[in-house]
Amino acid sequence: MNRGPFIFVGLFIVLAFSWANLVNRPIQQSGQLSAIYDDSERKPRIAPGAADQGKLVYQQMGCVSCHTQQTRLTVGSDIDRAWGIRQSVARDYVGQYPALIGDRRIGPDLSNVGAKELDSEWHHLHFYNSQITSAGSNMPSYSFLYDVRPVIGQPSDRALDLPEGYEVDPGYEVVPTRRAEALVAYMLSLKVDYDLPEAPSPEKIGL
Numbered sequence: 001m002n003r004g005p006f007i008f009v010g011l012f013i014v015l016a017f018s019w020a021n022l023v024n025r026p027i028q029q030s031g032q033l034s035a036i037y038d039d040s041e042r043k044p045r046i047a048p049g050a051a052d053q054g055k056l057v058y059q060q061m062g063c064v065s066c067h068t069q070q071t072r073l074t075v076g077s078d079i080d081r082a083w084g085i086r087q088s089v090a091r092d093y094v095g096q097y098p099a100l101i102g103d104r105r106i107g108p109d110l111s112n113v114g115a116k117e118l119d120s121e122w123h124h125l126h127f128y129n130s131q132i133t134s135a136g137s138n139m140p141s142y143s144f145l146y147d148v149r150p151v152i153g154q155p156s157d158r159a160l161d162l163p164e165g166y167e168v169d170p171g172y173e174v175v176p177t178r179r180a181e182a183l184v185a186y187m188l189s190l191k192v193d194y195d196l197p198e199a200p201s202p203e204k205i206g207l
């Protein structure tokens with residue numbers, strides 16, 4: 001008996017089923033999502049240009065290998081950990097290419113880190129040497145994003161205010177490079193403090 005037609009039909013069904021569920025279904029579910037314009041505000045917000053450059057630094061440095069950007073409610077509540085005010089949904093990532101959701105959490109989730117009381121000075125000290133702000137941290141040092149240079153004339157007002165034990169040689173100062181400035185701008189832009197119809201904040205739904 002010629003088994004050819006059966007093999008063909010079998011393969012066709014398997015491939016058609018895979019395509020329908022793995023390709024077409026996600027496109028139907030979230031491929032058409034767009035931003036919402038509400039009271040002249042765009043949700044999700046557009047990050048300023050410097051933050052966009054900082055996102056590239058974030059990608060280059062591999063920060064995504066230790067940090068997620070997704071507030072989850074399923075495995076332990078990220079809201080209890082004060083990492084976010086509501087669950088992240090697909091629309092939060094509209095316009096992000098790539099969306100740096102991440103899947104490993106060696107450090108805290110960063111989806112809402114810009115809403116924390118961490119100012120740019122804190123972020124710079126933390127990137128320069130995480131031990132300064134967070135003793136015992138296993139986050140690597142990104143001191144190569146900072147220039148150590150001799151003070152010529154007036155010290156720079158951008159120079160880091162290093163605490164005792166971390167100072168550089170007298171007559172020298174540590175100044176953030178443009179990449180470090182952009183990375184900090186990116187951190188400060190990560191703020192999910194707005195509602196979306198499919199994900200109202202818990203206060204709004206009375207939880």
Ligand code: HEC
Pocket residue numbers: 058061062063064065066067106107108109110113116130134137138139140142183187
């Ligand atoms: C080896 C894993 C690892 C890598 C890589 C890493 N981090 Fe971290 N990060 C941590 C850990 C652990 C903490 C918690 C302790 C601390 O604050 O240092 C942390 C904390 C942070 C915090 C403070 C968050 C908060 O809510 O307090 C920020 C911001 C941060 N990391 C940004 C970055 C950025 C940006 C990069 C890439 C340049 C990066 N991290 C790379 C492990 C990592």
